[in-house]
Amino acid sequence: MEKPKIHPYIPILIGVISISLSAIFVKLAEADAGVIAFYRMLFSILIMSPLFFYKFKGxxxxxxKRDWIFSSIAGIFLAFHFILWFESLNYTSVASSxxxxTLQPLFAFIGTYLFFKEKLSLKTIVSGIIAISGSVLISWGDFRVSGNALYxxxxxxxxxGLITGYLLFGQDVRKRISLITYTMVVYSISTICLFFYVLIKGESFGPYPSMTWVWFLLLAIIPNLLGHTLFNWAVKWVSxxxxxxxxxFEPIGAAILAYFIFLEDLMTTQIVGGLIVIAGIILFVLDIKILKKFFKKSA
Incomplete structure (x- = not known):
């Protein structure tokens, strides 16, 4: 496999910053969850279409057949990931949701072990536990045991779980086809799935206030084309x-933005939890050998 022109961690970082805006745009849009998801995906493929048909349609x-099956499953998983997540924002806070x-490691560690036989190192397990613990602490004060918030x-x-499945199936297909083709196929399947969902549910395709259309477009450009597409690029070279x-990292950015835009309180537990998340990620990303050399030199 050829080496990437830039380190995969750089696009991943940009992608994380981009998707942190997703929950904010969804809460600002005045539409049902399925409709928001549909227009997010539809605008994404419309923006990508000129490049795809010019250079990659062949x-x-x-x-x-395996690629089509895996891409279809990934597209359906992505569609229902958006539906359920956007709907959750109507019942619980941005921080909790x-x-x-984003507790994907719980699913990803198991999925990659079962389907791709990837071994889980002690470093992976420990860093994952640390990061997940920090994520739980971020919204500790907001979790509730009953009512709408629990739902x-x-x-x-x-x-x-659905977004992790989407990434797992994509990890297999992306090793054989280009980013643009894979993204176009998966996003198109996801859009078709969402179209029929909205139709069956009887939700309205419009009209909507002008600003809602702006949020639809921004969801397509920033979290999708800058966020998920960059993840699709990176998954060719990283697990x-x-x-x-x-x-x-997403809950950290989303919680801070929700504090300023929706006046959702940012508690001490969320701040401390954010620092723990960062510590877990640093442990996961950095090479243990490099750390040992650093501490030896410091000593």
């Missing part, structure tokens, strides 16, 4: 585990 011919939806929390947790752990 690559569709090399897709195998983003924390639960929202459950929706976010299921959405978390799903790397992306899943890095995504734990």
């Amino acid at each position: 690559e569709i011919k090399i897709l195998t 983003t924390v639960l939806v 929202g929390d459950m929706l976010a947790l299921i959405a978390c 799903t585990n790397v992306i899943s752990v890095a995504v734990l």
